[in-house]
Amino acid sequence: MDMHAVVIHEPGGPEVLHYESMPVPEPGIGEVRVRMRAAGLNHRDIWVRTGTSGPFTGPVIPGSDGAGEIDAAGPGVFGIETGKKVVILPGMSCGRCEACLSGQQPACLQYRIFDGTYAEYVVVPQQNVAPMPSGLTFTEAASIGIPFLTAEECLKRAQALPGQTLFLWGATGGLGVAILQLAKLRGVRVIAATRSAARADKLKQLHADDVLVWDGTRDVTGEVLNLTGQRGVDVVVDSLGQLTFAQSLAMARRGGVVVTVGGTTGTTMQCDLAQIFRRRLTILGAFMGQSGILPRLLPLFARGVLLPVIDHTYPLEQADQAHEQLQRGVFGKIVLEL
Ligand SMILES: [Zn+2]
Incomplete structure (x- = not known):
């Protein structure tokens, strides 16, 4: 089975965001696959595109924030049902070191930010999804994450x-x-x-x-x-x-x-x-935050205490135009819809 995704093969301007077909990834042990419905843009995506977020190590699908539905689960995943609406939690860490066990995940030596939400399907560890707030659209839910x-x-x-x-x-x-x-x-x-x-x-x-x-x-x-x-x-x-x-x-x-x-x-x-x-x-x-923060904040969006603020949406294939707008300035968030 193939999917559409936006792939960067070499760093550069918005024109290096290529809309392509590629195989749908399979979830491994403890991982879930999410059918993405929306991906929120961050300035990080621009740094990933230009190669300034770290050394460029080969083709990468950008995008750290997103929302979608659980599509499949790998071995060892329990209690996460197919079809459940979820938000991607973009911080990834080892889960075993002193920093992780004391709730200071960004201090983990293996801490990194997930890239890959500009795609129809993503695979993440099961601890990297949280239930999507009720009453929100996928687009609104995708705008919350990193900010x-x-x-x-x-x-x-x-x-x-x-x-x-x-x-x-x-x-x-x-x-x-x-x-x-x-x-x-x-x-x-x-x-x-x-x-x-x-x-x-x-x-x-x-x-x-x-x-x-x-x-x-x-x-x-x-x-x-x-x-x-x-x-x-x-x-x-x-x-x-x-x-x-x-x-x-x-x-x-x-x-x-x-x-x-x-x-x-x-x-x-x-x-x-x-x-x-x-x-x-x-x-x-300050850089990212503790893994418990988003699960704590997300219900406040369901209750209307916090508001998603969306400036503009684009279809996934227009990721280049979305990046150009983000660089020009926005009010709130730009979101890609899939
Ligand atoms: Zn750790």
């Missing part, structure tokens, strides 16, 4: 408290929209920054308290200090990196927390360490 996993990890580790203030760069992206919602759920005041005036209203609809439209030159730090009575914010979440991190350090309050969770503008920077030690800042790195 909400990472967002919750950021907020949990930053220990943002009710009444505190959080500054959020890149608020309109998939991760930004997730952080905004989870921060508001905690009773945190959110100052959100976006480069698009057209998207500022949408951030207000998601209950951002203040929205700063930022053109790359505007003195965001000064405005944040004005909005906080010159005190600075308790928590800054920075996924842009090189372009913004110095400002992130400057706008944090004394004793505040700056979370670095990505580098979409680059990952190299220079800073004055006195800025960190004299002002007693905590710098936290």
